Amino acid sequence: MQQLTVVKIGGNVIDDEIALSNFLIEFNLLKGQKILVHGGGKLANQLQDKLNIPLQMVEGRRITDSETLKLVTMVYAGFINKNIVAKLQALNCNAIGLSGADANCINANKREVVSIDYGFVGDIKKINAAFISSCLENNMTPVFSAITHDGNGQLLNTNADTIASELAIALCVNYNVQLVYCFEKNGVLQNVDDDSSVLKSISNSDYNNLKENSVINNGMVPKMDNAFHALNKGVAFVQIGKAENLLQLVDKNNYAGTRLYHSK
Numbered sequence: 368m369q370q371l372t373v374v375k376i377g378g379n380v381i382d383d384e385i386a387l388s389n390f391l392i393e394f395n396l397l398k399g400q401k402i403l404v405h406g407g408g409k410l411a412n413q414l415q416d417k418l419n420i421p422l423q424m425v426e427g428r429r430i431t432d433s434e435t436l437k438l439v440t441m442v443y444a445g446f447i448n449k450n451i452v453a454k455l456q457a458l459n460c461n462a463i464g465l466s467g468a469d470a471n472c473i474n475a476n477k478r479e480v481v482s483i484d485y486g487f488v489g490d491i492k493k494i495n496a497a498f499i500s501s502c503l504e505n506n507m508t509p510v511f512s513a514i515t516h517d518g519n520g521q522l523l524n525t526n527a528d529t530i531a532s533e534l535a536i537a538l539c540v541n542y543n544v545q546l547v548y549c550f551e552k553n554g555v556l557q558n559v560d561d562d563s564s565v566l567k568s569i570s571n572s573d574y575n576n577l578k579e580n581s582v583i584n585n586g587m588v589p590k591m592d593n594a595f596h597a598l599n600k601g602v603a604f605v606q607i608g609k610a611e612n613l614l615q616l617v618d619k620n621n622y623a624g625t626r627l628y629h630s631k
């Protein structure tokens with residue numbers, strides 16, 4: 368099987384022009400096929416404030432009403448996505464910017480209201496692996512924003528960590544997939560205020576214990592949930608770490624961040 372690396376880059380790196388440029392240089396150097404998934408950064412929040420669109424957050428998650436959806440689509444699938452694509456093209460990486468609506472790449476359902484109404488937020492239903500594979504086989508590098516659709520004309524805001532996980536799962540049938548989550552920290556930290564307190568490896572049983580004892584920061588939990596979901600569904604290699612260490616993070620012999628694995 369061909370090697371495929373799915374990389375998700377966090378918003379704090381996107382907000383830093385120099386850090387983003389340095390990351391993309393390393394991303395371009397990755398061997399084999401690759402896909403990039405990006406978050407939104409702070410630009411959407413800044414524009415919401417300027418346009419007097421109320422920013423609604425619950426437990427760190429954005430409530431996406433109709434006006435917010437218009438804005439995040441313009442920012443995520445527009446400026447941020449195309450800025451990344453243009454930078455990759457400058458590095459001779461033939462990138463193609465995609466949302467979930469393009470070529471029906473990512474079909475999602477609007478999240479059901481249980482205790483909180485998140486608005487136009489999508490939970491992924493299906494990945495168009497055939498189209499994405501055709502892009503890869505034609506030497507194009509997909510760059511995905513965090514916008515999906517429901518197949519009935521409705522765009523949806525969707526968690527980028529989840530998109531990365533579901534892409535990795537869908538494509539591991541035909542590729543040897545490794546999934547890497549990159550952000551501004553060195554890895555999963557035992558103490559969120561100490562960047563040297565990296566947990567070098569975490570098994571699924573370790574993770575459950577760490578969650579129960581509130582050792583892992585709440586903001587890291589959704590990322591970890593998505594990472595272990597990918598492992599459960601056949602993705603062989605998952606690592607979380609600092610964006611500037613990308614080339615080390617994809618090295619299976621290098622514990623540059625936090626390696627996730629199944630305990631036997």
